[in-house]
Amino acid sequence: MKVIDEHRSFGGWQRRYTHHSKTCGCDMTFALYLPPAAEHDRVPVVYWLSGLTCTDENFVNKAGAQRVAAELGIAIVAPDTSPRGEDVADEDVYDLGQGAGFYVNATQSPWSTHYRMYDYVVTELPDLLADRFGEQVDLSREAIAGHSMGGHGALVIGLRNPDRFAAISAFSAICNPVAVPWGEKAFSTYLGDDRKAWAEYDASDLMAHADHGAALPPVLLEQGLADGFLEEQLKPEALEQAAEKAGASVEVRRREGYDHSYFFIATFIDEHLRFLARYMGV
């Protein structure tokens, strides 16, 4: 593993790392913010999953999360959004291929060779953190967050691993991907035609069929009402209905005038990190 960039930030360190991923079969990049508290204590970890077209850098450079992460004493790890490289399958569109991994384990050729973002985020990345940063981060206190495609990833990963993740934060999330164009396109390409396989990666479906909704991690979902993707792609109402059916805790905050951009995320990221921190015992 190599450090490829580092900056002092609010008394801590914002770094980028590259490493070979066995799961994805290529080099992967991730960003890690370590707050000043990590110099003397093991701090809880928030995973941030970004959206379509993003790398590990968008959140780090645009969300302005470091100030409150430093204050609360939490680490934030932000992986890239897909495997990358010349040998990695791709499409010349923004919503499929590199930059659009959708946090699934692909089963269809040629995607299944490298596109294993679910396993990368759930297993390989935490194992790497435990191995390399075991004195700085406390992996018994984890929470997960994300935006748009990454909001979908955070919801699915959090809901499928309720014993691991204390809480879930999502901005402008794709809440019901099996029922919207972005999700239908990605899932039919990566997972094939069997819609039963799709349901394992649909937050609303997972929540609606949960045995014990009250045992799921609490969700805070932030949604701008001037978001151009809201009607066609995001469907927060499907998650709310599923939560009601399951008895799960989902709070959707609808914000007049806010769009899909990082200006929206930057406005409310402090509240979301405080929400996650509370459930991680900070």
Ligand SMILES: N[C@@H](CCC(=O)N[C@@H](CSC=O)C(=O)NCC(=O)O)C(=O)O
């Ligand atoms: N057609 C647009 C769409 C790309 C876009 O809006 N990406 C969002 C995430 S959308 C859902 O996953 C994003 O976060 N962009 C990066 C940013 O820094 O704003 C396009 O190609 O631009």
